[in-house]
Amino acid sequence: MLEVKGLEGGYGDFKILQGVNLKVEKSTITCLLGPNGSGKTTTLNTIVGLLKPWRGTIKFEDIDITGIETHKIVEMGISLVPEGRRIFGEMSVIENLQMGAYLKSARDKMRDRLEYVFSIFPRLKERQGQKACTLSGGEQSMLAIARALICNPKLLMLDEPSFGLAPKLSIEILSILKRLRDEEGITILLVEQNIHLAGMIMDYGYLLLQGVTIAEGTFNDLINDSRVKKAYLG
Ligand SMILES: Nc1ncnc2c1ncn2[C@@H]1O[C@H](COP(=O)(O)OP(=O)(O)OP(=O)(O)O)[C@@H](O)[C@H]1O
């Protein structure tokens, strides 16, 4: 569904991505692993067109989307849950969800889309009138995911949705992603720091180190890979 080849990019003159290669197959969960500063967020932001790729190609459903504007990429069916969640704290839960409806198709079907995300996150339904900044960390993470689902994406990309959460809540968030894959067939590209948490749900993974995807495989392949051990344990 998504194929990234030889991707290079960065900020200003500062090259961060030095060769990112990855594939995400339909209805699977693919994890992008890597230590702090390895370029995980830069990779996702480049895929959705928030950063201009310098070299390489990005294909989505066999269509070349390299360098295309973000709104067009969203229209094609890719949604990003950004690092740090970026919810609108002063707005209510429901207003945040309405802000997620960038696409006319989502606005036209708002009632159905809300019903759908509330079925996945009943806790948000109970709290729909509450100001987002007063939600707990776990609920804020759920809201960020729900907002990305409003547009009915084919590919959901998440940048550390469990950041800062207690293990129990992280597991709850990851099991929701698993459900989205198993029950809805949604395709997921997940950035996760914790390789063991990622291992609970991932079908395939890549290790990013200094802007290069240096290892790939199933969870078992990866945890037994000396480069992965070195990256995580020093
Ligand atoms: N706006 C920016 N301008 C310049 N350099 C940046 C900018 N944002 C990130 N960087 C640099 O790019 C590199 C990769 O950052 P990135 O945020 O992609 O890493 P990451 O793998 O997501 O890390 P983390 O796990 O901490 O979120 C880092 O060295 C960072 O300092």
Ligand SMILES: [Mg+2]
């Ligand atoms: Mg990051």
